Amino acid sequence: xxxxxxxxxxxxxxxxxxxxxxxxxxxxxxxxxxxxxxxxxxxxxxxxxxxxxxxxxxxxxxxxxxxxxxxxxxxxxxxxxxxxxxxxxxxxxxxxxxxxxxxxxxxxxxxxxxxxxxxxxxxxxxxxxxxxxxxxxxxxxxxxxxxxxxxxxxxxxxxxxxxxxxxxxxxxxxxxxxxxxxxxxxxxxxxxxxxxxxxxxxxxxxxxxxxxxxxxxxxxxxxxxxxxxxxxxxxxxxxxxxxxxxxxxxxxxxxxxxxxxxxxxxxxxxxxxxxxxxxxxxxxxxxxxxxxxxxxxxxxxxxxxxxxxxxxxxxxxxxxxxxxxxxxxxxxxxxxxxxxxxxxxxxxxxxxxxxxxxxxxxxxxxxxxxxxxxxxxxxxxxxxxxxxxxxxxxxxxxxxx
Numbered sequence: 277x278x279x280x281x282x283x284x285x286x287x288x289x290x291x292x293x294x295x296x297x298x299x300x301x302x303x304x305x306x307x308x309x310x311x312x313x314x315x316x317x318x319x320x321x322x323x324x325x326x327x328x329x330x331x332x333x334x335x336x337x338x339x340x341x342x343x344x345x346x347x348x349x350x351x352x353x354x355x356x357x358x359x360x361x362x363x364x365x366x367x368x369x370x371x372x373x374x375x376x377x378x379x380x381x382x383x384x385x386x387x388x389x390x391x392x393x394x395x396x397x398x399x400x401x402x403x404x405x406x407x408x409x410x411x412x413x414x415x416x417x418x419x420x421x422x423x424x425x426x427x428x429x430x431x432x433x434x435x436x437x438x439x440x441x442x443x444x445x446x447x448x449x450x451x452x453x454x455x456x457x458x459x460x461x462x463x464x465x466x467x468x469x470x471x472x473x474x475x476x477x478x479x480x481x482x483x484x485x486x487x488x489x490x491x492x493x494x495x496x497x498x499x500x501x502x503x504x505x506x507x508x509x510x511x512x513x514x515x516x517x518x519x520x521x522x523x524x525x526x527x528x529x530x531x532x533x534x535x536x537x538x539x540x541x542x543x544x545x546x547x548x549x550x551x552x553x554x555x556x557x558x559x560x561x562x563x564x565x566x567x568x569x570x571x572x573x574x575x576x577x578x579x580x581x582x583x584x585x586x587x588x589x590x591x592x593x594x595x596x597x598x599x600x601x602x603x604x605x606x607x608x609x610x611x612x613x614x615x616x617x618x619x620x621x622x623x624x625x626x627x628x629x630x631x632x633x634x635x636x637x638x639x640x641x642x643x644x645x646x647x648x649x650x651x652x653x654x655x656x657x658x659x660x661x662x663x664x665x666x667x668x669x670x671x672x673x674x675x676x677x
Contacts, residue, residue, distance in 0.1 A: 282314075292385040353478040522537075558602055
């Protein structure tokens with residue numbers, strides 16, 4: 277049915293060149309797919325045309341032309357905010373690709389990366405028409421459909437079409453170009469600056485999914501943090517390795533819950549490495565939407581907490597819970613946040629337990645202690661130590677306010 281058709285318009289920022297030592301050659305290749313349904317397509321196209329008339333005199337909208345004019349780029353991003361689309365993006369770190377692999381050939385590089393992006397769009401429940409910016413000459417473009425068929429991609433959809441178009445003839449491909457180019461100003465270390473958080477904020481509402489590949493487990497977080505002697509360096513290596521081990525073991529598991537945990541961990545690791553400030557934490561609602569976009573079942577908050585977050589923590593992945601979401605702990609400061617969060621839950625529970633215990637003991641002339649059973653030996657020991665610590669803190673004047 278025409279109502280179930282989705283259109284995905286694809287463009288990229290950066291080149292396929294693997295030698296990033298050359299001046300001006302970024303280590304990132306960013307591919308973006310702007311997705312819109314049939315009902316919203318006309319509004320998107322007319323909105324982009326009106327934006328071009330207002331800001332470009334009707335000319336083609338191109339990220340390269342906007343360049344470092346950050347105020348003008350902001351105007352474009354504000355102008356697309358009301359349009360009914362969303363986007364997926366892949367951020368390819370070329371420095372992580374083997375230099376002697378097939379990726380050194382432009383056509384192989386393009387085919388592989390775009391197939392990876394297209395698979396992100398697959399649910400099988402709708403028809404998909406992909407329109408990509410022209411690339412590589414007619415012979416290559418003719419062979420691309422054959423390549424996709426050989427890889428089984430059309431089988432993932434009820435109906436599948438792929439076409440190339442000159443970007444000057446498609447406002448929607450221009451939109452994909454704008455997004456891919458803007459993301460380069462968010463993640464490329466040579467282009468990042470004070471403008472980056474604003475660009476990310478403007479694009480985030482339209483973001484259905486973003487992924488870095490291959491994920492660099494050793495890359496430092498984008499925002500410098502205070503180092504506590506050698507402790508933070510040790511913790512980063514330890515906690516990164518634990519996350520790496522978990523992903524290697526469970527990313528391709530036959531168990532859906534394990535794969536959901538791995539997918540969530542990848543999202544949190546991406547945020548921790550590539551985002552800045554509060555955006556390094558991710559709300560549970562966003563993580564749930566991320567999992568649904570990855571093809572998993574839609575979870576409500578409690579099952580997500582139990583089946584995903586709780587199990588990651590059981591595996592030794594330290595996730596600090598903050599008011600602005602979950603944050604993968606990599607430093608002593610992160611772990612302090614994690615402990616403070618747990619303390620805010622555990623301490624009141626122990627306090628209420630002590631009140632209940634004292635109420636019963638005083639009401640029975642100390643003949644009955646609700647914790648005086650073999651089943652509660654460990655809990656009684658914890659409660660006793662908690663009470664002593666409170667008394668000691670009060671006596672020293674160091675109790676928490």
